[in-house]
Amino acid sequence: xxxxxxxxxxxxxxxxxxxxxxxxxxxxxxxxxxxxxxxxxxxxxxxxxxxxxxxxxxxxxxxxxxxxxxxxxxxxxxxxxxxxxxxxxxx
Amino acid sequence: xxxxxxxxxxxxxxxxxxxxxxxxxxxxxxxxxxxxxxxxxxxxxxxxxxxxxxxxxxxxxxxxxxxxxxxxxxxxxxxxxxxxxxxxxxxxxxxxxxxxxxxxxxxxxxxxxxxxxxxxxxxxxxxxxxxxxxxxxxxxxxxxxxxxxxxxxxxxxxx
Amino acid sequence: xxxxxxxxxxxxxxxxxxxxxxxxxxxxxxxxxxxxxxxxxxxxxxxxxxxxxxxxxxxxxxxxxxxxxxxxxxxxxxxxxxxx
Numbered sequence: 422x423x424x425x426x427x428x429x430x431x432x433x434x435x436x437x438x439x440x441x442x443x444x445x446x447x448x449x450x451x452x453x454x455x456x457x458x459x460x461x462x463x464x465x466x467x468x469x470x471x472x473x474x475x476x477x478x479x480x481x482x483x484x485x486x487x488x489x490x491x492x493x494x495x496x497x498x499x500x501x502x503x504x505x506x507x508x509x510x511x512x
Numbered sequence: 513x514x515x516x517x518x519x520x521x522x523x524x525x526x527x528x529x530x531x532x533x534x535x536x537x538x539x540x541x542x543x544x545x546x547x548x549x550x551x552x553x554x555x556x557x558x559x560x561x562x563x564x565x566x567x568x569x570x571x572x573x574x575x576x577x578x579x580x581x582x583x584x585x586x587x588x589x590x591x592x593x594x595x596x597x598x599x600x601x602x603x604x605x606x607x608x609x610x611x612x613x614x615x616x617x618x619x620x621x622x623x624x625x626x627x628x629x630x631x632x633x634x635x636x637x638x639x640x641x642x643x644x645x646x647x648x649x650x651x652x653x654x655x656x657x658x659x660x661x662x663x664x665x666x667x668x669x670x671x
Numbered sequence: 672x673x674x675x676x677x678x679x680x681x682x683x684x685x686x687x688x689x690x691x692x693x694x695x696x697x698x699x700x701x702x703x704x705x706x707x708x709x710x711x712x713x714x715x716x717x718x719x720x721x722x723x724x725x726x727x728x729x730x731x732x733x734x735x736x737x738x739x740x741x742x743x744x745x746x747x748x749x750x751x752x753x754x755x
Contacts, residue, residue, distance in 0.1 A: 452721075470632040471541040471612040471621045476724050480548060481640045485596060487605030488640075491550070492592055492647060499585070499640045506662035533694035538727065546723035554731030561739040652732075656739055 515568035516666075524566035525551025531559035539645035543634035549641040560653045569660035580648050588647030594642065595636050611635035675719065682716045696751050703741040710734040 454457060462475060464482065470478040480488055515521065523537050537554030542548035599608035611619055612635035620633045686709055691704035717726040738740035 445619065447555050467622055467624050469612070470609050470635055470636050470637065471619075473622055473629050474543050474548075475523070475632075477542050477548045477637055481637050481644075482607065482609050482635075488644065489592070489596070492589060494643065495648065495651045496585075496589060499654055502655050503658055511536070548724065551724060551727040551731060554728060554736065558731050558735030558739070561736055565739050565742055639697050650737060656736065656743070659740060660743045663743050 515571060516566050520566050524562050528559055528563055531548060531562070532556055535649075536645075539641055540638070542630070542641035543647075544629040544631065549644030550648050552641075552646045554652065555648045556645075557652035557656075560649070561656045564656060564660055565654075569657065569664050572657065573661060581654055585647055585650040585654070588643050588650065590644075591643035592640060592647065595634040595639050601634065609635040609637070611639075678719055679716075683713055686716065691733055697754045698750065699745050699752055700742070700750055703745065706741070707734050707738045710737070717722070 448454060464477060466475045466478045467473065472478045472480045472482075535552045535605075538545075538547035538552030538555060539549055541550075542552065596607045599610050600606050603607075603610035610619060613619060613621055618632055618634050618636070618638050620630055622630055622633050649661075689705050689709035689712060693702045693709065696702040696705060710729060714726045714729040714734065717723075717729055
């Protein structure tokens, strides 16, 4: 076995140990550690925003700036793709 | 990219309206059911990409105008920011939900708890869903279209 | 063990199996279909973890648009992978 393979095995083992420990330390499904924010949003979404879907209310109302950044990312991706492939076409 | 066989083209023609209507339904009901602007836009854009893969990029580019695509994408982005700025004008802050409880468009407040949904609720959320949905449909479709057309011309150059 | 817990065990195994098949296949078009199957199974896993929004986004972007882009790239090159 070459040195490169041994190094790959060691790196893979370290990463696998980290993943296994993270999986073992996960808290149970549906029970967050700090539940104040969740409880506030679940209780007040329908009165404050008038939407029945809480996820959309969080995405577009409570955390609107995140969606603005996401729209910017999409616009940048489209601009980059068009820029790269237009140059390929002209050459 | 050349067009595929007749079987693929027929099936794509039959399946396109259903996929498109499902995507638009997910966008329009974003404030009531799971999904929203991005998810519905991704479904509708995959319907357009299916047509593109089946019929080829030359046929698709003959059928649509590129100017209109750029106008639609800009309309989505500007509409999203304009609604957010209207929150600054009529309400208190950027991204303020100024339409809720105003008895205007989408102004009804639903009863608390689970129950039958009313589409006339949500304030600015449905409008923002439409804007982001338009932007995502056109944006993702333009990415696939430009890549397909560049692949075609690249292959012709190599011959 | 309930049916849902059984699904939580079966679907991740199928996801890993589909990924391994995608790596091992020599036909690139078949490998892309295997990646699409992996993406669809991942969307099913998101759905039974009670995240339908993420499931719809994964099914739309991962299983449809990525597959379309890969198919376009493969049709611009050769379909079969040669010997390295």
